[in-house]
Every structure is written in C-alpha cells, then in structure tokens.
Amino acid sequence: MSAGRIRKEIDHALLTFVDRQRPGMLAIGDDLRPLLSALDALLAGGKRLRPAFCYWGWRAAGGEDIAAARGIAVAAASLELLQASALVHDDVMDASDTRRGRPSAHRRFEAVHREQGWRGASASFGEGAAILLGDLCLAWSAEMFDASGLDPEPLRRGREVFDLMRTEVICGQYLDMLESARGAGSVETALNVVEFKSAKYTIERPLHMGAELAGATPETVAALRAYGLPLGIAFQLRDDVLGVFGDPAETGKPAGDDLREGKRTVLVALALERATPAQAETVERGLGDTALTADGVAELRSIIEETGALDACEAMIDRYTARARDALAAAAVAPDAREALGDLAVAATARSV
Amino acid sequence: MSAGRIRKEIDHALLTFVDRQRPGMLAIGDDLRPLLSALDALLAGGKRLRPAFCYWGWRAAGGEDIAAARGIAVAAASLELLQASALVHDDVMDASDTRRGRPSAHRRFEAVHREQGWRGASASFGEGAAILLGDLCLAWSAEMFDASGLDPEPLRRGREVFDLMRTEVICGQYLDMLESARGAGSVETALNVVEFKSAKYTIERPLHMGAELAGATPETVAALRAYGLPLGIAFQLRDDVLGVFGDPAETGKPAGDDLREGKRTVLVALALERATPAQAETVERGLGDTALTADGVAELRSIIEETGALDACEAMIDRYTARARDALAAAAVAPDAREALGDLAVAATARSV
Numbered sequence: 008m009s010a011g012r013i014r015k016e017i018d019h020a021l022l023t024f025v026d027r028q029r030p031g032m033l034a035i036g037d038d039l040r041p042l043l044s045a046l047d048a049l050l051a052g053g054k055r056l057r058p059a060f061c062y063w064g065w066r067a068a069g070g071e072d073i074a075a076a077r078g079i080a081v082a083a084a085s086l087e088l089l090q091a092s093a094l095v096h097d098d099v100m101d102a103s104d105t106r107r108g109r110p111s112a113h114r115r116f117e118a119v120h121r122e123q124g125w126r127g128a129s130a131s132f133g134e135g136a137a138i139l140l141g142d143l144c145l146a147w148s149a150e151m152f153d154a155s156g157l158d159p160e161p162l163r164r165g166r167e168v169f170d171l172m173r174t175e176v177i178c179g180q181y182l183d184m185l186e187s188a189r190g191a192g193s194v195e196t197a198l199n200v201v202e203f204k205s206a207k208y209t210i211e212r213p214l215h216m217g218a219e220l221a222g223a224t225p226e227t228v229a230a231l232r233a234y235g236l237p238l239g240i241a242f243q244l245r246d247d248v249l250g251v252f253g254d255p256a257e258t259g260k261p262a263g264d265d266l267r268e269g270k271r272t273v274l275v276a277l278a279l280e281r282a283t284p285a286q287a288e289t290v291e292r293g294l295g296d297t298a299l300t301a302d303g304v305a306e307l308r309s310i311i312e313e314t315g316a317l318d319a320c321e322a323m324i325d326r327y328t329a330r331a332r333d334a335l336a337a338a339a340v341a342p343d344a345r346e347a348l349g350d351l352a353v354a355a356t357a358r359s360v
Numbered sequence: 361m362s363a364g365r366i367r368k369e370i371d372h373a374l375l376t377f378v379d380r381q382r383p384g385m386l387a388i389g390d391d392l393r394p395l396l397s398a399l400d401a402l403l404a405g406g407k408r409l410r411p412a413f414c415y416w417g418w419r420a421a422g423g424e425d426i427a428a429a430r431g432i433a434v435a436a437a438s439l440e441l442l443q444a445s446a447l448v449h450d451d452v453m454d455a456s457d458t459r460r461g462r463p464s465a466h467r468r469f470e471a472v473h474r475e476q477g478w479r480g481a482s483a484s485f486g487e488g489a490a491i492l493l494g495d496l497c498l499a500w501s502a503e504m505f506d507a508s509g510l511d512p513e514p515l516r517r518g519r520e521v522f523d524l525m526r527t528e529v530i531c532g533q534y535l536d537m538l539e540s541a542r543g544a545g546s547v548e549t550a551l552n553v554v555e556f557k558s559a560k561y562t563i564e565r566p567l568h569m570g571a572e573l574a575g576a577t578p579e580t581v582a583a584l585r586a587y588g589l590p591l592g593i594a595f596q597l598r599d600d601v602l603g604v605f606g607d608p609a610e611t612g613k614p615a616g617d618d619l620r621e622g623k624r625t626v627l628v629a630l631a632l633e634r635a636t637p638a639q640a641e642t643v644e645r646g647l648g649d650t651a652l653t654a655d656g657v658a659e660l661r662s663i664i665e666e667t668g669a670l671d672a673c674e675a676m677i678d679r680y681t682a683r684a685r686d687a688l689a690a691a692a693v694a695p696d697a698r699e700a701l702g703d704l705a706v707a708a709t710a711r712s713v
Contacts, residue, residue, distance in 0.1 A: 028527070031524075031527065032527065032531055035528060035531045035532070035535070035556050036531065036535050036552060036556075038534075038535060038538055039531055039534060039535070042531070042534055092495070096491050096492075096495060099487075099491065100484075100487070100488035100491060100492075102484070120541060123541075123542075125541035125542055125543070126540065126541055126542070126543045126622065126648060127540065127541055127622065127648060131453075131455070132537065132541055134452075134453070135452075135453035135537050136534060136537065138449050138452065138453060138491060138494075139449075139453075139530050139533055139534050139537075141491075141495070142445070142449060142494075142495075142498060142530050143527065143530045143531075145495060145498050145499065146498065146502075146523070146526040146527065146530065147527075149499075149502045150523045150526075153519065159512065166506065170499070170503045171384075173499040173503075174381070174384065174385065174496065174499065174500075175388060177492050177495050177496045177499065178385055178388045178389065178392050178395070178496075179388070180492055181391075181392060181395055181489060181492045182388070182389050182391060182392070184485065184488050184489065184492075185391055187479065187480065188473060188476075188478035188479055188480055188485055189476075189478055189479070190478070190479045199389065203388050203389075269479065269480065295479060295480060
C-alpha cells in the first residue's frame with residue numbers, strides 16, 4: 008500500500024465526515040457557510056503525518072490493510088481535525104498571519120469583516136470566529152473518532168490514548184507559552200515542552216493509538232512508543248531549525264517568524280547556553296520582537312550558527328533519530344510496517360520540508 | 361430527591377473527575393497548577409442548570425434515582441465542563457472582565473503575567489491561556505461523558521445528542537457574533553440565535569440527552585422537547601431582560617454590560633422595530649459602545665421601556681413559558697419528574713436571578 012493510496016483513504020474519510028455535517032450546519036443557518044469554507048481551506052493542506060503514524064501503528068500491531076478496514080481510516084483521519092483545531096487556536100494565540108502559505112483562519116474572518124464594513128473591530132471578529140472554528144474542529148475530532156465503527160473494546164483502548172493526547176497537547180501548549188513569557192528557560196525545560204506539545208502528540212500517541220485500535224500486545228505498544236518518542240523529538244527539533252533557517256517557500260511561513268514570535272525552542276536554548284554576554288543580549292533583544300527586520304533575523308541566525316547551537320541541534324536530531332531507528336530494528340513488527348515506519352522517520356526529520 | 365441533594369451529586373461527580381485528572385497534569389509539569397486553579401474557580405460557580413435538566417430528562421423517561429444510578433450524575437455533570445468551555449471562550453471573544461462576579465479566566469491569567477513581570481503583552485498571555493483552558497474543558501467534557509459507565513446502547517444515543525448540542529451551540533455563537541457585527545437584525549433572526557445558542561443548548565438538548573440515556577420512547581423524547589424548546593427561549597429572553605435591567609449584585613455583571621457589548625438580543629430587536637428614527641439612532645449609537653456611561657445606559661433603558669419593547673418581551677416570556685407548561689401537562693411523565701420540571705420552569709424564567 009503506497010503512501011499516496013493511504014493519504015487518499017485518509018482524505019476520503021475526512022471529506023466524507025465533513026460532508027455529512029454540512030447539511031445539518033446549513034439548516035441552523037445559511038450564514039454558517041464561511042465557517043465551512045474556512046474548514047475546507049484548512050483541511051486542504053497538511054501532510055497527514057498523524058493519521059499516517061496512527062495507521063502504521065495499527066498495521067504494525069497486525070491490523071488489516073486500509074482497503075479492507077475502512078474504520079481505521081476514519082479513526083486516523085480524526086486526528087487531522089484535532090490538528091486543525093490546534094493550528095487555528097495556535098495562530099490566534101501567536102497572532103500569526105499565515106498558515107501553510109495562506110492567510111490564517113482568523114485573518115480570513117477578519118478580512119471578511121473588513122470587506123463587509125461590519126460593526127466593531129475586524130480583528131476581534133476574526134479572532135472570535137477562529138476560536139469557534141477551532142472549537143468545532145476539536146468537538147468534531149472526537150465525534151469522528153467514535154464514528155469509526157471499530158470494535159468496542161479496541162475502540163475504548165484507543166479512545167483512552169486519544170483522550171490522553173488531547174490533554175497532553177493542550178498542556179504542552181500552555182507550557183510553551185509560559186516558556187516564552189518567562190524567557191529564562193533551559194535546554195531541559197524546552198525539551199519538556201517538545202515532549203508534550205509535539206513529540207507525543209505528533210508521533211508517539213498516534214502510533215500508540217493505532218496499535219491499541221488493532222488490539223496490540225503491551226510489548227508491541229512499548230516497542231512502538233520507544234520508536235515514536237525519540238522520533239517525535241527529532242521531528243520537532245528539525246521543525247525548530249526550519250523555523251529559523253528554512254526556506255519560506257517551503258515552510259509556508261515568513262523567514263524568521265519563529266524568532267519574531269519569541270519561541271523558546273531547544274535551538275534557542277542551546278544558543279543562549281553557549282552565547283557570550285553580548286550575543287545573549289542580542290538574542291534576548293531580538294526574540295519576540297514582532298518588528299524584527301530581515302537584518303535582525305540574519306544577525307540572530309549568525310549567532311545561532313557561531314555559538315555552535317545549530318551543529319549541536321543537528322547532532323541531537325541525529326541522536327534521537329538513531330535511537331528511533333534502533334528501537335524500530337528491535338521491534339517485532341510486520342515487514343511492510345517496518346519499511347513504512349522507516350520511511351516516515353526519514354520524512355519527519357528531513358532537512359527540507 | 362431534593363434539588364440540593366441532586367446538586368451535591370452533580371458537584372461530587374464533577375470534582376471526582378477533575379481530581380482524577382490532576383496528578384496526570386501535574387506530572388506533565390508542575391507549572392500547570394494555574395490552569396487547574398482557574399478551572400476550580402470556574403466550576404465553583406454556576407447553577408448547574410444543564411445537569412439538572414439532563415437528570416430530570418432521565419427521570420422523566422423512567423431512569424432511576426440519582427442515588428441508585430451514579431452514571432447519570434457523571435453524564436449530566438459533563439455538561440458543566442462543556443458550559444465552562446463556552447463561558448471561558450465567550451469571555452475572551454466578548455473581552456468580558458468578569459464572570460459570575462469574579463474576574464474572567466483571561467483576566468486572571470493576564471493578572472498573573474503582569475504580577476510576574478513576564479515578557480510580551482499580558483493581555484495576549486491571558487487570552488492564550490484562556491483559549492487553552494476552554495479547549496481543555498471542551499475535551500474533558502466528552503471524556504467525562506463517555507466515562508459515565510452507562511450501558512453502551514443508551515450511551516450511544518445520548519452521545520448523539522451530546523455531539524449535536526456541541527455543534528449547535530458553537531454555530532449559535534457564531535451566528536450571534538455575526539448578528540452583532542451586521543447590526544441590521546430582526547426579531548426573527550435574533551430568535552434563531554436564541555434557539556441554537558441558548559434554548560436548545562441549555563434546556564431542550566440536556567433534557568433530550570437525559571431521556572435518551574434512560575432509553576426513552578420517541579413519544580417521551582418528543583414531549584420533553586416540546587416542553588424544553590419554548591422554556592429555553594423564555595429562559596434566554598429573561599436573561600436578556602436581566603442583562604439590561606437586572607441588579608448587578610444578582611447578575612454578577614456590571615449594569616448595562618450587554619448593551620456595551622453590542623448584543624443584538626430579541627429585546628433590542630423589539631425596541632428597534634418600535635423606535636422612532638431618533639430613538640433608533642440613539643440605540644444604534646450606544647449599542648456596542650464600550651465606553652457607554654451610566655447615563656447612556658439609562659437612556660437606552662428608557663427607550664426600551666418607552667417603545668413598549670420591554671412589555672412585549674415580557675409577554676413573549678409568558679407566552680413561551682405557558683407553551684412549555686402546556687407541553688409538560690400533556691406529557692406522560694412520572695409525578696416527581698413533572699413536579700421538578702415545573703419548578704425548573706419557574707426558576708429558569710424568574711424575574712430575579
């Protein structure tokens with residue numbers, strides 16, 4: 008089963024679910040169309056990484072091919088609605104203008120408000136609508152998961168993981184925000200945020216959930232999680248590097264946006280740990296400065312390179328990726344799942360998007 | 361079973377659930393305490409109206425007493441987490457300073473940020489934290505509902521209603537926001553918002569859900585809904601009147617706050633329908649003016665009274681309440697449920713809070 012075919016099944020499940028909700032929503036009010044369009048635009052993008060890990064967790068634990076078991080496509084695709092919710096709310100919280108190279112949801116609604124010449128502040132309307140859109144996606148993700156039609160007992164076990172990952176990602180986001188606000192974080196505290204906000208949420212828990220849905224043994228679950236957590240950390244570290252050094256055309260975000268948002272990533276913590284007092288002052292001054300110029304971004308980049316933080320971060324990525332590969336090599340999983348999980352490890356940590 | 365005893369069971373179920381989540385959250389990070397404190401503060405208040413209607417829907421359909429069937433207390437109490445989510449997000453969207461007479465969640469977090477002298481804008485931190493707190497409550501409400509331990513088939517039927525009411529209330533909130541932004545609404549469009557944002561969400565669906573959880577017949581469900589929808593409309597119309605004419609000491613909100621927020625209630629729509637051009641201009645000018653003085657509020661109140669809008673709104677409340685009472689009289693429900701639902705109808709539409 009090719010990655011393209013799996014993506015097609017995931018997309019199909021997602022679209023089918025949203026299409027089933029559409030008439031009910033429009034019966035409440037025809038004015039709800041903009042909410043649905045914003046959702047459609049949001050779901051059109053994305054790499055479907057979480058559903059893919061969920062599916063391969065399922066296969067690794069002996070679950071049937073996606074063509075034979077449509078239920079897993081539905082359960083896996085529900086993670087994309089959860090992710091949509093996180094992205095929309097995250098963009099409001101970070102006041103991000105773009106997402107995947109297009110205007111963020113709150114900016115879309117803000118633009119509608121402005122074009123229509125409605126009352127009140129356009130920005131507030133945009134944020135309010137985006138908060139509601141995120142709520143809708145969060146509510147629907149659980150509804151979709153439960154509608155998978157999988158057997159009750161594995162569904163209950165998978166649902167426990169689903170519940171856990173929701174709590175973890177919300178708590179991780181809060182800790183991330185706190186880290187930026189406090190500003191005095193270490194590599195260790197930054198890594199804790201990475202673990203809950205990203206590593207578990209993006210890779211470990213989707214795999215874990217897929218395995219539970221297939222009725223996996225505790226050994227298989229443990230083996231997959233031993234692969235998933237370090238890979239998830241490597242994935243986020245790669246994302247942090249791309250957020251500072253990546254090509255805007257590939258990342259879909261303006262260059263240096265992570266720096267302007269004041270994100271306290273592991274990369275930044277590594278740089279501050281190694282910086283001279285003068286360099287540290289420059290980093291502290293530039294970080295979170297929403298008006299940081301291209302020159303300012305370039306200066307921070309130089310410091311991150313000169314201090315050796317970039318090399319240290321790349322070495323961490325290699326180390327965590329190797330740990331994931333070793334865990335996969337030691338795991339007792341079917342050959343095609345092993346191959347797919349190996350490919351996903353490469354894709355999740357690649358130097359370009 | 362007294363109302364006080366039912367409330368105690370609901371509170372117990374709510375606290376038990378949150379207490380079970382506490383250690384897991386603190387294991388993610390001790391810094392998550394403020395999220396938990398904000399949630400505790402939020403759940404300490406409130407009239408538990410939705411759980412009460414859910415419970416009496418259950419009893420009306422033949423469900424056992426709460427002391428004998430703890431599962432219904434859990435399912436009913438989960439609606440309080442859903443409501444907590446709606447309140448926290450609503451307060452962010454409306455930039456409300458207070459909730460139930462205490463600082464709103466985003467203002468609490470904002471104050472912490474300011475006191476600690478953290479980086480960035482305190483207001484943004486407060487909003488971000490409140491968005492996450494609301495997300496947590498939304499996620500947990502479904503988790504709590506599913507953990508009720510009720511039988512799978514009625515639980516599935518109840519869950520369908522739960523899912524529906526979440527979509528309805530989110531859509532209703534969007535339409536409400538749209539109504540305020542557009543400003544040119546009618547009594548009819550305002551009533552549509554009331555139906556989905558409030559009447560179904562507060563009364564009809566909780567009753568409906570409780571009845572389904574007890575395995576109600578379609579006839580019982582229909583009878584309860586025929587009572588719940590008009591009562592829910594009357595409840596919201598009463599709330600709208602209190603939002604303009606209520607005693608701040610009782611409503612927990614500053615006098616005239618609904619006017620400053622620019623809420624396009626049925627009461628306001630009735631006033632605009634009846635107003636002279638000069639009166640209409642005054643209303644349109646004052647509505648949504650966050651700096652509206654006490655004199656300004658008093659002027660709008662006078663117009664609402666002089667135009668006859670207040671009397672018309674009171675007449676509507678009486679009409680909808682009577683319709684609910686008639687539906688209840690015609691419904692085949694157990695005597696104690698009939699009595700409790702009659703009492704709840706009085707409480708939900710009383711002239712003081």
